[in-house]
Amino acid sequence: MTNDDFEFSQPDTKDEAVLAVYDTAWLLYDDHDIHVLSGRYKISPDVKREVTRWILFLDSSHEYVWPKIAWPGSDPQKRVRIGGVWRRRLLWQFQxxxxxxxxxxxxxxxxxxxxxxxxxxxxxxxxxxxxxSGKIAA
Structure with missing residues (x-):
């Protein structure tokens, strides 16, 4: 699946957890070039572990309790202090x-x-x- 395929497949749901994960996943790819998450666009093992946690949550029966914000999977404290750095990606400061x-x-x-x-x-x-299957660090 390319980043464009992903971007144009937004889930038709009111489930806040699904929407929060989908919104945060935008941070994992470059929306200026069509690509897949490999080569120079490959995500790190740490980010893969986080994404696995997101999938585990979506597949669980746990309730999503977080308030609605843009990119909830990016640390809000870091966004406040340094205006938009998440992992290794520099983001615009509009959010x-x-x-x-x-x-x-x-x-x-x-x-x-x-x-x-x-x-x-x-x-x-x-x-x-x-x-x-397999294990991820808790």
């Missing part, structure tokens, strides 16, 4: 959050476990994944 917005978002759960509300929920889902 920077205020400190109050970041604080409200981060108060909803344990951000290190996002999109899960807590590490306990994440570990619970890891014990009985519906589709994923």
């Amino acid at each position: 920077a959050l205020s400190q109050a917005e970041a604080d409200t978002f981060l108060a909803a759960g344990d951000y290190e476990a996002w999109p899960f509300a807590s590490r306990a929920d994440f570990k619970s889902a890891l014990r009985s994944p519906r589709r994923l």
Whole structure:
């Protein structure tokens, strides 16, 4: 699947978790060139681990508790402090959050476990994944 295929396949849903993951996935690719996530566009093992956590969440029965913001999988604190750096990608600053917005978002759960509300929920889902095999770091 190319980045264009992904971008034009936005899910038709009101499920906030699905929309939050879809929105955050935009940060994983360059939308200026058509490509797949390989070669110079390859994502790092750390990012793959995060994406695996997102998939595990979507396939679990855990409730999504986070307030709606753009790119919820990118650290809101870092976006406030440095105006748009997530992982190794430089983003435009048009979606920077205020400190109050970041604080409200981060108060909803344990951000290190996002999109899960807590590490306990994440570990619970890891014990009985519906589709994923193998292990990812908790």
